[in-house]
Amino acid sequence: xxxxxxxxxxxxxxxxxxxxxxxxxxxxxxxxxxxxxxxxxxxxxxxxxxxxxxxxxxxxxxxxxxxxxxxxxxxxxxxxxxxxxxxxxxxxxxxxxxxxxxxxxxxxxxxxxxxxxxxxxxxxxxxxxxxxxxxxxxxxxxxxxxxxxxxxxxxxxxxxxxxxxxxxxxxxxxxxxxxxxxxxxxxxxxxxxxxxxxxxxxxxxxxxxxxxxxxxxxxxxxxxxxxxxxxxxxxxxxxxxxxxxxxxxxxxxxxxxxxxxxxxxxxxxxxxxxxxxxxxxxxxxxxxxxxxxxxxxxxxxxxxxxxxxxxxxxxxxxxxxxxxxxxxxxxxxxxxxxxxxxxxxxxxxxxxxxxxxxxxxxxxxxxxxxxxxxxxxxxxxxxxxxxxxxxxxxxxxxxxxxxxxxxxxxxxxxxxxxxxxxxxxxxxxxxxxxxxxxxxxxxxxxxxxxxxxxxxxxxxxxxxxxxxxxxxxxxxxxxxxxxxxxxxxxxxxxxxxxxxxxxxxxxxxxxxxxxxxxxxxxxxxxxxxxxxxxxxxxx
Amino acid sequence: xxxxxxxxxxxxxxxxxxxxxxxxxxxxxxxxxxxxxxxxxxxxxxxxxxxxxxxxxxxxxxxxxxxxxxxxxxxxxxxxxxxxxxxxxxxxxxxxxxxxxxxxxxxxxxxxxxxxxxxxxxxxxxxxxxxxxxxxxxxxxxxxxxxxxxxxxxxxxxxxxxxxxxxxxxxxxxxxxxxxxxxxxxxxxxxxxxxxxxxxxxxxxxxxxxxxxxxxxxxxxxxxxxxxxxxxxxxxxxxxxxxxxxxxxxxxxxxxxxxxxxxxxxxxxxxxxxxxxxxxxxxxxxxxxxxxxxxxxxxxxxxxxxxxxxxxxxxxxxxxxxxxxxxxxxxxxxxxxxxxxxxxxxxxxxxxxxxxxxxxxxxxxxxxxxxxxxxxxxxxxxxxx
Numbered sequence: 069x070x071x072x073x074x075x076x077x078x079x080x081x082x083x084x085x086x087x088x089x090x091x092x093x094x095x096x097x098x099x100x101x102x103x104x105x106x107x108x109x110x111x112x113x114x115x116x117x118x119x120x121x122x123x124x125x126x127x128x129x130x131x132x133x134x135x136x137x138x139x140x141x142x143x144x145x146x147x148x149x150x151x152x153x154x155x156x157x158x159x160x161x162x163x164x165x166x167x168x169x170x171x172x173x174x175x176x177x178x179x180x181x182x183x184x185x186x187x188x189x190x191x192x193x194x195x196x197x198x199x200x201x202x203x204x205x206x207x208x209x210x211x212x213x214x215x216x217x218x219x220x221x222x223x224x225x226x227x228x229x230x231x232x233x234x235x236x237x238x239x240x241x242x243x244x245x246x247x248x249x250x251x252x253x254x255x256x257x258x259x260x261x262x263x264x265x266x267x268x269x270x271x272x273x274x275x276x277x278x279x280x281x282x283x284x285x286x287x288x289x290x291x292x293x294x295x296x297x298x299x300x301x302x303x304x305x306x307x308x309x310x311x312x313x314x315x316x317x318x319x320x321x322x323x324x325x326x327x328x329x330x331x332x333x334x335x336x337x338x339x340x341x342x343x344x345x346x347x348x349x350x351x352x353x354x355x356x357x358x359x360x361x362x363x364x365x366x367x368x369x370x371x372x373x374x375x376x377x378x379x380x381x382x383x384x385x386x387x388x389x390x391x392x393x394x395x396x397x398x399x400x401x402x403x404x405x406x407x408x409x410x411x412x413x414x415x416x417x418x419x420x421x422x423x424x425x426x427x428x429x430x431x432x433x434x435x436x437x438x439x440x441x442x443x444x445x446x447x448x449x450x451x452x453x454x455x456x457x458x459x460x461x462x463x464x465x466x467x468x469x470x471x472x473x474x475x476x477x478x479x480x481x482x483x484x485x486x487x488x489x490x491x492x493x494x495x496x497x498x499x500x501x502x503x504x505x506x507x508x509x510x511x512x513x514x515x516x517x518x519x520x521x522x523x524x525x526x527x528x529x530x531x532x533x534x535x536x537x538x539x540x541x542x543x544x545x546x547x548x549x550x551x552x553x554x555x556x557x558x559x560x561x562x563x564x565x566x567x568x569x570x571x572x573x574x575x576x577x578x579x580x581x582x583x584x585x586x587x588x589x590x591x592x593x594x595x596x597x598x599x600x601x602x603x604x605x606x607x
Numbered sequence: 608x609x610x611x612x613x614x615x616x617x618x619x620x621x622x623x624x625x626x627x628x629x630x631x632x633x634x635x636x637x638x639x640x641x642x643x644x645x646x647x648x649x650x651x652x653x654x655x656x657x658x659x660x661x662x663x664x665x666x667x668x669x670x671x672x673x674x675x676x677x678x679x680x681x682x683x684x685x686x687x688x689x690x691x692x693x694x695x696x697x698x699x700x701x702x703x704x705x706x707x708x709x710x711x712x713x714x715x716x717x718x719x720x721x722x723x724x725x726x727x728x729x730x731x732x733x734x735x736x737x738x739x740x741x742x743x744x745x746x747x748x749x750x751x752x753x754x755x756x757x758x759x760x761x762x763x764x765x766x767x768x769x770x771x772x773x774x775x776x777x778x779x780x781x782x783x784x785x786x787x788x789x790x791x792x793x794x795x796x797x798x799x800x801x802x803x804x805x806x807x808x809x810x811x812x813x814x815x816x817x818x819x820x821x822x823x824x825x826x827x828x829x830x831x832x833x834x835x836x837x838x839x840x841x842x843x844x845x846x847x848x849x850x851x852x853x854x855x856x857x858x859x860x861x862x863x864x865x866x867x868x869x870x871x872x873x874x875x876x877x878x879x880x881x882x883x884x885x886x887x888x889x890x891x892x893x894x895x896x897x898x899x900x901x902x903x904x905x906x907x908x909x910x911x912x913x914x915x916x917x918x919x920x921x922x923x924x925x926x927x928x929x930x931x932x933x934x935x936x937x938x939x940x941x942x943x944x945x946x947x948x949x950x951x952x953x954x955x956x957x958x959x960x961x962x963x964x965x966x967x968x969x970x971x972x973x974x975x976x977x978x979x980x981x982x983x984x985x986x987x988x989x990x991x992x
Contacts, residue, residue: 112980119987186855187866208856287859289820289992302721303827303983305749305976452725459729466733556722560688560714563695571694571717576860576882 083423087435090420093488094442097453101318101445104311112300112309120296121313128292131285132275134214135221139274142218142367143225144267148255151233152241154349155360162230163597165364166541168371169223170592172549174283175569175585176220178578179375181207181287182382213288219371220284221277224542225270228497231534232266233259235504241350251350265503268328269496275324276444276492279317283551293317294446307452314449321444325437376589382582389583394563399587402548402564408479409486410544410595416487417494417539418532421502422524440492447489447552454485455556478559485553490546494539501535502528545592565591686712687923690727691740692720693910698740701940705930711923720746727755727915737918738927742910743824744781745831748976751778756913757921763929767950772909775973781909782931783940784947786965787829788905789898790883791875792868798896803903804833807875808848816852817864817873821986824979825861825879828908830986831978835970836903839985846989857992862886865895884945884958897962904968908975909949910940 149155150162168176184190184207194201205211240262244254260267282294293313301310352360389395424436442450458481505528513519513527529536551566558567565584572581691698695717702713718726720741727734727750739755741747750756756778764773764780772781789801800811807816819826833842854873858864861882867873880897887893899905912931914924930936937948942956 115984115987119984181859185863186872187863187870206856286822289822289857289859291992295822299822299983302719303822303824304980305721307721307725448719448722452722452729455726456729459726459731459733463731463733552722555716555718556726558716560716567717571696575694575697576862 081427083427084429084431084435086419087423087427087432087439090416090491091435091438093454093484094439094491096457097450097488098318098438098441098445100453100456101311101314101449104308105315107308108312109306109309112304112306113312115304116296116300116309116313120291120299124291124293124296127290128279128294130210131213131217131290131292132278134210135217135278136271136275138214138218139222139225140267140271142222143270144229144260144263146222146364146367147226147229147233148259149360149364151230152259152350153352153360155352155357155364157361157364161364161368164368164372165226166223166596167368167589167593168219168375169221169227169542170545170548170589170596171220171372171375172283172566172569172585172588173217173220173277173281174287174573175379175581175588176371176375177213177216177284177287178573179378179582179585180212180216180219182578183374183378184212208288210290213285213290216284216288217278217281219375221274222367222371224273224277225267227538227542228266228270228273228500229263231497231501231538232263235501235534236262266497266500269500272324272328273443273493273496276321279321279444280446282446282448293320297446297449301448311449314445318441318445321441325441329437376586379582379586379589382579383586386580386583395583395587398563398565398568398584399591401562402566402588403591405479405482405486405554405564406544406547406591409483409490409547410540412483413487413490413494413543414498414536414539417491417498418524418529418536420491420495421498422528424499425502436495439488440495442488443490443492447550450489451485451552451556454488454553482553482557485557486547486550489550489553490543493542493546497535497538497542498532501532505531541595544595548588548592685710685923686714687738687920687927688736689713689715689738689740689927690723690736691715691717692723692746693717693740693742697943700943701931701936704935704939705927709926709930711926713927724750724753724755728753730917732917734915734917736915737920737924738912738914740782740910740912742785742908743828744909744911744972744975745824745828745979746976747774747779747909747911747913748973750913751776752976755915757916757918759914759925759928761925761929764932767932767952769949769951771969771971772907772911772949773973774913775971779911779913780928780932781911781949781972783910783937783944784907784949784967785825785910786880786905786907786947786967787825787877788880788965789875789900790865790868790878790895791898793894793896795874798898801875801898801900803900804829804877804906805837805845805848805903807877808845808852812852812875814852814854815874816849817854817867817876818849818857818991819861819864819876819878820857820859821983821991823860825908826877827979827982827986828975829877829906830982831975832906832968832970834978834982834985835974836968839981842982843985843989846986846991850989850991868895869893880947880959880962881945883962887958899963899965901966904970905965907947907967909972910946 146161146165150158150165171179182188184204186201186206188207191201191204194204236259240258241251241254244258245251247254249257279292280294281292282298285292285295293316297310297313297317300306300313420436420439424432445453509527509531510523513523518526548564549566551570554564554567555570558564565588568584569581569588572578572584689698689702695715698715698717702715706712716723716736720743723739723741724746727736727739730736739747739750741750751774758777759780760777768780772784774780789804789807791798791801821827821830830842830846833845836842837845855867858867861878862885864876864878865883865886868876883895883897886895912928914921914928918924931940932950934950934953937950937953940946941948941953945956945959947955947959
């Protein structure tokens with residue numbers, strides 16, 4: 069018996085143990101989801117299969133394709149322009165183009181709808197001028213949803229791709245040119261392929277976020293798999309059916325992740341770091357310079373300025389609320405959570421990335437993949453999956469004579485849940501930058517007597533600045549926007565801006581919800597600005 | 608501050624001295640540091656939350672120190688915990704008045720009803736919550752059917768709330784009425800043209816009807832009422848005839864239905880009255896009016912509450928429930944959102960009264976949780992998005 073046990077439990081080294089601990093909460097939450105497969109709600113499932121799922125699945129596929137394409141196009145294009153080319157206002161756009169990320173996707177959706185729907189200011193103006201706006205495309209359409217989600221999500225790809233182009237510097241271009249390629253050709257043949265893991269990583273984040281989105285698609289009444297999950301749970305009162313649909317979603321994500329892994333596994337990406345300095349940037353021709361400016365401005369105006377103006381328009385009559393103590397307590401609540409989560413999750417992601425690199429085994433790779441899956445599960449489902457074991461533990465503690473629930477409603481539980489949800493967001497930018505650090509650098513460091521943990525602090529982290537900055541901004545802003553986990557695990561009386569937006573908008577009070585929405589944008593602006601200035605080289 | 612930090616570091620390395628391996632030492636430091644970080648953050652949390660509890664519920668009395676102590680004493684008898692899917696800005700003024708009048712303090716968590724029900728189930732006997740408030744008879748019935756409530760057993764409530772707005776088994780009671788009725792353009796429609804909800808499927812409304820999405824529970828409970836009145840087949844025919852009359856795709860909320868009518872996209876729609884009230888408050892000369900389909904009976908749903916089976920303060924919870932149907936509470940509870948009180952002797956807000964009297968459908972709300980999922984499926988079959 070003794071022998072058998074020994075052989076069953078693999079001998080884990082420290083890093084493997086760490087990775088297992090990182091993956092454990094996600095596994096617990098996902099088990100709760102997958103366990104539903106064994107208790108099928110046949111009646112409801114057959115209804116869903118017949119009347120609901122066919123549309124929902126094709127809608128989901130089309131949405132993912134549309135949003136993935138559009139965000140990649142916007143993200144990569146803008147990243148290339150701001151990282152490698154020189155044009156007027158470039159320094160401003162570098163950080164300004166990140167800002168739409170601070171607008172929660174459902175807020176983006178309702179402000180875009182508020183602008184472009186039949187009764188919105190744009191169409192009203194058009195009717196004033198031309199008498200009719202019948203030719204104006206309906207905003208409640210596939211195009212509308214794709215636009216709203218793409219505007220809210222392209223900054224993920226933008227930041228990741230920019231990080232790649234920035235650290236490639238001009239070297240890749242020069243390499244191409246030395247082989248006789250034009251700049252255009254070297255972009256397609258050299259720079260872009262080298263940046264591929266970053267771009268794909270960004271797109272993967274976008275896809276996961278799109279799959280789990282509920283709010284934005286609800287504004288457009290566009291049914292996706294996630295809408296079906298909510299319908300099964302909240303309208304048909306069947307959590308098992310909801311979890312079954314969620315596991316379909318999960319399978320979808322796992323397949324995409326595996327495909328991405330597979331396509332990458334044959335290649336090895338590493339390159340030394342060289343920042344593109346101002347004088348190394350490509351000088352565009354006059355026409356192209358203005359085209360670049362026009363493109364960046366258009367995106368900035370459509371994805372940030374207009375939605376914000378719409379919000380401001382709504383919020384203007386209620387601006388006096390800003391002066392109330394309660395409003396500030398929402399802001400403080402949001403910032404507190406976002407800051408703690410930012411440090412904690414980025415730290416954990418760094419350790420995870422380092423662990424996976426140090427312990428280059430299949431076990432480690434799988435553990436890492438699992439611990440990043442939480443991002444694709446709709447927030448509410450994940451919140452319940454995580455809450456179950458915590459409630460159990462609390463009950464167990466209560467049985468031991470500990471009065472009251474001591475785990476629930478503490479920030480520890482919130483942070484645990486956030487880590488499960490946002491590990492992917494922090495991990496993806498770090499992982500790719502870690503790829504950049506060649507084995508020869510490790511070897512050199514080792515030969516100088518630097519190894520183990522010191523390798524991380526003395527060699528890797530300084531080389532990862534861009535990735536760390538990206539990870540921190542992404543986590544900070546994502547936690548600010550996060551809703552279901554915050555709702556479910558927050559201490560009594562603790563409110564955040566996102567909670568406030570939810571409460572007001574769920575009552576249809578968009579005008580009042582606009583104010584906290586603007587506050588989220590403004591608060592999200594600060595770290596974006598600071599971190600970019602600090603870490604992103606000579607901008 | 609720096610000295611403190613140094614001390615902390617020294618303490619840390621002492622703690623980690625049991626780790627002999629050089630390789631693991633920094634990791635040990637890291638783990639403990641992050642532990643401290645989390646612990647510190649945890650200590651700060653009541654400080655963030657406390658002033659708010661003080662301001663919102665207890666008035667100016669809440670000194671930080673006492674609050675933190677009280678926070679830990681979850682079983683103190685003068686404190687109730689309410690889970691609510693009715694939003695904070697609608698319940699907090701009511702709770703404040705309750706605390707002022709009774710001295711019983713209330714802490715609350717808001718979330719979607721389905722999530723709260725799941726949460727209560729997961730917490731089991733250990734739940735800190737005493738009362739669940741939701742804004743739909745369906746979810747109240749669901750909670751009752753899952754055995755989450757205990758009977759209220761209150762003659763006071765039985766007296767003041769009509770039986771069809773309460774649970775047959777006394778597990779929950781309605782607290783305010785949300786009436787869903789017909790709204791029409793005063794410019795293009797005469798009230799004589801209107802009669803019942805079903806009649807909106809008639810030919811004369813071809814391309815003139817606006818509806819909100821079927822995902823909203825208000826439409827689900829409306830169709831559930833139709834099923835109860837007409838049977839499933841007839842109800843489905845009604846819904847299908849509505850869909851055929853739609854001028855634009857179903858909207859995401861009631862306000863948009865009215866905006867569409869105002870903009871001339873359609874002429875009639877179905878909305879909850881308080882959305883009309885909000886629009887009317889903003890622009891009193893609205894070219895819209897409400898029509899009460901009294902012939903079939905106006906559809907009402909309730910915001911309501913029940914006492915949880917595992918409540919540790921059932922007596923205080925009952926005090927709260929009975930207080931909520933009292934006159935001042937009813938006026939406030941319904942008034943903050945321009946809803947109708949459940950107790951008929953309570954004065955209705957003057958603006959709400961100006962919309963006229965109506966005859967409620969007396970369909971028992973106890974059955975809503977069985978009928979509503981059927982209504983959802985029916986609307987799926989009819990292609991009502």
